[in-house]
Amino acid sequence: xxxxxxxxxxxSRRRFLQGAGAAGVGLVIGxxxxxxxxxxxxxxxxxxxxxxxxAFVRIAPDNTVTVIxxxxxxxxxxxxxxxxxxxxxxxxxxxxxxVESAPANAAVYGNALLGGIQGTGGSTAIAxxxxxxxxAGATARAMLAAAAAKRWGVPVNEVxxxxxxxxxxxxxxxxxxxxxxxxxxxxxxxxxxxxxxxSQFSLIGTRVGxxxxxxxxxxxxxxxxxxxxxDMLTAVMLRPPLFGAAVxxxxxxAARKVKGVVDVVQTPRGIAVLGEGFWPAKQxxxxxxxxxxxxxAEKRGxxxxxxxxxxxxxxxxxxxxxxxDPEKALAGxxxxxxxxxxFPYLAHxxxxxxxxxxxxxxxGYEIWxxxxxxxxxxxxxxxxxxxxxxxxxxxxxxxxGSFGRRATPIGDVVFEVASILKAAGGKRPIKLVxxxxxxxxxxxxxxxxxxxxxxxxxxxxxxLVWHQxxxxxxxxKELGNLRKNGVDPSSVEGAEDLPYAFDNxxxxxxxxxxxxxxxxxxxxxxxHTAFSTETFMDELAHAAGEDPVAFRRRLLxxxxxxxxxxxxxxxESGWGDPLPKGRARGVAVHKSxxxxxxxxxxxxxxDRGLPKVHRVVCAVDCGVAVNPHNIEAQMQSGIGFGLGxxxxxxxVLEGGRPQQSNFDTYLPTRLTDMPEVEVHVVRSSEAPxxxxxxxxxxxxxxxxxxxxxxxxxxxxxxxFKRAG
Amino acid sequence: MSISIKVNGRxxxxxxxxxxxxxxxxRDELKLTGTKYGCGIAQCGACTVHLDGKPTRTCVLPxxxxxxxxxxxxxxxxSQEAEAVxxxxxxxDVPQCGYCQSGQVMSxxxxxxxxxxxxxxxxxxxxxxxxxxxxSYVRIRGAIHQAARMLEG
Numbered sequence: 001x002x003x004x005x006x007x008x009x010x011x012s013r014r015r016f017l018q019g020a021g022a023a024g025v026g027l028v029i030g031x032x033x034x035x036x037x038x039x040x041x042x043x044x045x046x047x048x049x050x051x052x053x054x055a056f057v058r059i060a061p062d063n064t065v066t067v068i069x070x071x072x073x074x075x076x077x078x079x080x081x082x083x084x085x086x087x088x089x090x091x092x093x094x095x096x097x098x099v100e101s102a103p104a105n106a107a108v109y110g111n112a113l114l115g116g117i118q119g120t121g122g123s124t125a126i127a128x129x130x131x132x133x134x135x136a137g138a139t140a141r142a143m144l145a146a147a148a149a150k151r152w153g154v155p156v157n158e159v160x161x162x163x164x165x166x167x168x169x170x171x172x173x174x175x176x177x178x179x180x181x182x183x184x185x186x187x188x189x190x191x192x193x194x195x196x197x198x199s200q201f202s203l204i205g206t207r208v209g210x211x212x213x214x215x216x217x218x219x220x221x222x223x224x225x226x227x228x229x230x231d232m233l234t235a236v237m238l239r240p241p242l243f244g245a246a247v248x249x250x251x252x253x254a255a256r257k258v259k260g261v262v263d264v265v266q267t268p269r270g271i272a273v274l275g276e277g278f279w280p281a282k283q284x285x286x287x288x289x290x291x292x293x294x295x296x297a298e299k300r301g302x303x304x305x306x307x308x309x310x311x312x313x314x315x316x317x318x319x320x321x322x323x324x325d326p327e328k329a330l331a332g333x334x335x336x337x338x339x340x341x342x343f344p345y346l347a348h349x350x351x352x353x354x355x356x357x358x359x360x361x362x363x364g365y366e367i368w369x370x371x372x373x374x375x376x377x378x379x380x381x382x383x384x385x386x387x388x389x390x391x392x393x394x395x396x397x398x399x400x401g402s403f404g405r406r407a408t409p410i411g412d413v414v415f416e417v418a419s420i421l422k423a424a425g426g427k428r429p430i431k432l433v434x435x436x437x438x439x440x441x442x443x444x445x446x447x448x449x450x451x452x453x454x455x456x457x458x459x460x461x462x463x464l465v466w467h468q469x470x471x472x473x474x475x476x477k478e479l480g481n482l483r484k485n486g487v488d489p490s491s492v493e494g495a496e497d498l499p500y501a502f503d504n505x506x507x508x509x510x511x512x513x514x515x516x517x518x519x520x521x522x523x524x525x526x527x528h529t530a531f532s533t534e535t536f537m538d539e540l541a542h543a544a545g546e547d548p549v550a551f552r553r554r555l556l557x558x559x560x561x562x563x564x565x566x567x568x569x570x571x572e573s574g575w576g577d578p579l580p581k582g583r584a585r586g587v588a589v590h591k592s593x594x595x596x597x598x599x600x601x602x603x604x605x606x607d608r609g610l611p612k613v614h615r616v617v618c619a620v621d622c623g624v625a626v627n628p629h630n631i632e633a634q635m636q637s638g639i640g641f642g643l644g645x646x647x648x649x650x651x652v653l654e655g656g657r658p659q660q661s662n663f664d665t666y667l668p669t670r671l672t673d674m675p676e677v678e679v680h681v682v683r684s685s686e687a688p689x690x691x692x693x694x695x696x697x698x699x700x701x702x703x704x705x706x707x708x709x710x711x712x713x714x715x716x717x718x719x720f721k722r723a724g
Numbered sequence: 725m726s727i728s729i730k731v732n733g734r735x736x737x738x739x740x741x742x743x744x745x746x747x748x749x750x751r752d753e754l755k756l757t758g759t760k761y762g763c764g765i766a767q768c769g770a771c772t773v774h775l776d777g778k779p780t781r782t783c784v785l786p787x788x789x790x791x792x793x794x795x796x797x798x799x800x801x802x803s804q805e806a807e808a809v810x811x812x813x814x815x816x817d818v819p820q821c822g823y824c825q826s827g828q829v830m831s832x833x834x835x836x837x838x839x840x841x842x843x844x845x846x847x848x849x850x851x852x853x854x855x856x857x858x859x860s861y862v863r864i865r866g867a868i869h870q871a872a873r874m875l876e877g
Contacts, residue, residue: 075821075858209817216822217813219758219798223823226757234752259741277752278761279744351762351770351823351857400760400823401857436763629817633863637820640859663767663855671851674861 056136057086059144063164063178065092067133070102070109070118071125072372073212074350074399074406075637076692077630078125080210082133084626085126088203089137089196092177093164099211104374104394119373121407121520123593123690126626130688138193140184147183148175163202198624198685207629212398223400227357227368229429233262235420236281236433238288239270242297242656243443244515247271249291255284264288265423269412272420278433298515299656305448305514306342309471313340313452317469317508318487321496324504326454329465333456337539341453341532342717344650345658346446346521347666352400353439356417359429364391365421369414370399372407380411384418385426403522403641408444409478440666441658445651446521447473448514449491451532456504461544463555465504468495468532473518474511486511490520494529494592494697499562500537500555516653522641523693526592530697531646531704531718534588538705539714548587548705549575561621562589564682565598568619572680573600583614586706588698594689595622596682599639599698601675603706610647610720611707613675618695620679623686631691632679638695639677644669646700647720729790731756732800742788747771749787750797758798758826762855769854772827773797779834779850798826805836808871816867820858828854832868841872 058066067083079099087097102109102118110116113124141161148166149156152173160167167174198204215221240246252264255273260280264273271288275281300308330336356369364387371377374394382389399406406413417432424430434442449472456465474488482488487509496507521527541551549570556563566589569575575585582604589598598619606612618635625631648667652659660666704715728737729746731754738753745764750756750773759782762770766781773782774796801810809832812818819825828851835842835850842850847868856864 077820209814210819212822213814213817213819214810216819216825217810217829219826219829221819221822222757223760225751225761228752228755228757277740277748279741279748279752283741349857351760351768351821351855353761398823399821401821403857433761436765633817633820633860636862637858637860640861641857644859662765663763664765668768668855668857669859669861670855671861671864672848674859674865677862 056133057090057140059140059177059181059184061178061181063096063176064098065090065096065177066098066100068102069099070111071120071129072101072370072396072399072406074370074372074402076125076634077210077627078120079212080208081126081626081630082129083211084203084208085130086133086137088201089134090141091161091163091202094203094208096164096177097211101396104371104378104392104396106375109374117373117375119375119407121372121404123595123693125690126688127594127690134195135193138195139190142190142193143184143187144177144180146187147180148173151175151180151183204624204626205628208627210630221398223352224355224357224368224370224397224431225352225400225433227397227431229357229359232357232429232431233274233276234278234281234431234433235272235274235417236278236285236435237267237270237272237416237420237438238285238290239438239442240292240297242292242294242299243517244297245292245294246296247290248293251289254287254289258284258287263424265420267416267419267423269416269419272423272432274420274424274430282435297656300514300653301655302344302448302653305653306450309448309450309512310340312471312510312512313450313469315510317471317510318485320487320492320507320509322506323502324465326465326467326504326506329504330454330456330467333464334459335457335543336454337543338452338454339536339539339716341451341528343449343528343531344718345448345516345653346527346645346649347440347651347660348403348405348521349436349440349663349666349668350399350401350403350405353436354405354413354434355432356413357429357431358417358421360421360426364393365418366393366395367414367417368395368397370402370406371396371414372399372402373411376407376409377411377414380415381418384415385422404520404524405444408519412444436663437661440651440661443517444519445516446527447475447518449528451528453532453536455536455540457540457544461546463502463540463544466498466500466502467505468507469509470495470507470529471510472512473514473516475518475520475524477511490525492529493525494590495525495533498533499559499591500552501558522638523592523696526590526693526697530588530590530592531701534590534698534701535704535714535716538586538701538708547576552589561596562591565589565596565619565621568680568682569598569600569617572619572678573617575600584706584710586702586704586709588702588705590697592694592697595620595691595694597635597694597698599702601699601702601706603703603710605710611703613643613703616675616677616699616702618677618679619682620691620694621682621684622691622694623684623688625681625684626688628681631681634691635679635695636677638693639699640669640674642696642699643675643703644673646703646718647673649719650722727787729787729795730792731795732797738787740787743786746773746782746785746787746790746795750782750795756797756799760823760826762824762827767855768824769827769831770824772830772854774830774834777834777837779831798830801833803833803837804875805871806833808874809833809836809867812867812871812874816863816870818860818863818867820860824854824856828856828864832864832871835868836871836875840875842868
């Protein structure tokens with residue numbers, strides 16, 4: 001292991017650190033992650049700035065415990081959750097714990113659940129860090145205890161560590177972590193450490209407050225938009241109005257006349273106007289005159305795509321899963337239901353518009369961004385600048401939301417800011433800011449999908465067969481992550497693994513080729529498969545003349561965790577109890593990213609003719625509940641995010657052009673849309689799984705099922721606003 | 725052209741196009757970064773400040789229209805209501821990504837200064853213009869009620 005100068009502690013970096021104590025002598029614990037088995041090492045930390053680059057925790061003489069987060073915090077509570085795991089095994093006092101973002105270094109901070117690259121996604125942050133951070137905390141604890149034993153001349157097994165204090169009651173000795181940090185750094189790293197039994201957890205499972213709550217309530221939290229470097233310019237970019245169009249020629253004379261505009265440069269992704277601040281840059285951008293070459297652009301509209309996709313649902317697709325003989329079973333069924341579902345393109349529209357800042361330094365470049373996949377962003381900047389990735393240092397700041405948008409296979413935003421810097425001659429630092437319109441019209445949408453579902457029942461209403469066909473753009477194609485037969489697993493997740501017992505079952509898929517850039521959107525394939533499968537289950541239940549909960553229960557007998565959340569949500573919601581006139585209930589249950597969620601909703605019809613959701617009872621099983629208060633927040637968040645999209649949102653393409661542009665046409669969930677949400681966390685001793693996404697999939701189908709119960713009307717095309 | 729404005733009790737003179745929205749003067753000129761850009765068309769409330777004590781969207785307010793009015797940003801909050809709101813926000817862990825929360829806090833403080841004990845309908849009307857894409861609304865509502873209780877003593 002080599003010690004390296006760590007750019008995290010350059011003066012510029014320090015300004016953006018969260019509560020970072022002065023770097024001093026102390027103990028650093030980290031891991032080298034090989035084949036999923038953590039190998040622990042420690043490094044003695046020298047003077048300020050001399051830190052091992054692969055540390056997960058730093059204990060300083062000022063008694064602060066700094067947990068290094070390899071995952072971005074963009075709302076999901078990762079900083080708090082990761083720190084909780086480590087601090088628990090360390091037996092730290094929560095009040096001494098700080099969190100700081102890790103630098104870009106996949107060898108050290110890779111995500112084992114994302115193939116080893118450094119990144120956050122798929123609700124994996126807690127799951128892939130669970131054992132890693134427990135070991136890191138337990139190892140630091142063992143070394144602190146060993147240092148104390150040596151200092152006090154007592155056997156190490158007589159040393160106690162509790163709530164940030166190391167003690168030997170017999171000798172009346174006490175020391176803080178800070179007191180022992182330097183001595184602990186000199187202790188040998190234990191080969192093995194024992195981890196706590198869950199019954200010994202002191203922080204995990206309790207209500208630990210968010211580490212970032214205060215600074216995010218006072219305006220002090222720093223986002224990329226808040227990066228102001230000396231002599232920095234702001235860039236606003238004009239991108240092609242059609243996906244696949246390119247600049248033929250442009251006239252920037254009017255743009256250059258705008259007061260405060262400094263330069264106009266052409267890059268592979270568009271024309272950037274650089275100004276002394278956002279407003280001049282945007283005024284300049286709006287004054288550009290560009291002639292576009294639209295010969296290779298995608299010009300199909302949403303309606304055209306729906307019709308083409310609908311035709312494809314009549315043809316056999318790529319096989320994802322087959323059991324039994326579905327066609328034969330359908331032919332022999334007493335009753336067949338055959339329906340089509342339509343799902344629009346969706347934008348993510350995170351609250352902080354996309355942005356990134358860059359500055360050249362003596363050794364390469366520094367980037368500030370809400371970087372969701374640091375390894376890709378590093379590569380994208382390196383490509384744009386023609387340097388090696390290790391010349392790119394990334395400061396990962398708080399992201400103002402993402403919902404998937406900050407993770408693209410091409411590192412689009414970082415690539416853009418690096419390209420602008422290069423085109424501008426690479427001297428002054430640059431911050432690129434997307435406008436909200438750039439964001440909503442800029443693509444990387446949740447793809448448009450059409451599903452066809454066929455189900456058959458026998459004379460007595462017993463379900464015999466389930467056949468699902470999905471048509472849409474393959475998100476994973478760009479990453480080369482298709483199965484051998486071409487199936488994109490992200491298109492069929494939540495469908496091919498349907499938990500309900502059908503002897504005859506099939507899911508197949510058509511990948512389509514459309515020139516619209518697409519992306520994962522909070523819960524990815526589950527955004528559409530949960531809707532079609534759970535509303536179709538409701539149709540089958542009604543066709544069988546059975547209660548939707550009872551019907552599911554019967555077909556879930558081999559899936560105890562699905563059943564567990566379903567029963568819990570049904571019980572807590574008073575499923576079956578009478579409701580006031582004009583209200584109805586609906587249910588949906590769905591597993592995604594290893595977590596199981598059931599939601600029961602109560603709806604009425606509002607004066608716009610849309611569902612008004614009054615109450616959501618949500619039951620979640622995500623293994624060990626690291627932070628129940630955060631799980632509640634994430635369920636509320638996933639429900640609110642999914643509800644607004646289901647009620648209002650679609651990006652409609654006409655002639656290839658997105659028709660929505662901002663929050664006046666792409667409506668966000670608002671306070672008055674938000675139902676009461678009651679979250680019940682099912683007790684579990686399974687390893688923890690994610691909560692950032694799994695709250696989203698069940699809400700839309702639960703509302704659609706309640707809507708059917710209320711009105712007799714089946715909604716099979718989202719959003720409700722158009723269907724209703 | 726130089727224009728003077730009063731922000732958080734201090735006079736500032738800036739030399740920008742008078743049509744520049746106050747938001748960008750606060751951010752790019754005065755480096756008061758608590759006030760955020762979210763939509764630019766007064767649809768999301770991330771840019772909310774108090775203008776003579778009244779919650780106002782700054783992304784569509786040209787600098788030249790501010791005149792002598794007193795601008796208070798989240799950095800300049802100094803009232804019992806603000807203290808109660810920020811305490812309740814922290815105790816209930818309201819923020820998630822946190823980007824909209826400056827605007828939410830400014831609207832909530834404005835509400836409590838006018839209506840010390842708001843009911844849900846008053847909260848709806850004061851807060852519906854503030855978008856939170858993380859949908860932290862359940863806790864926003866709860867924190868406003870809690871702040872009101874704190875202020876009651």
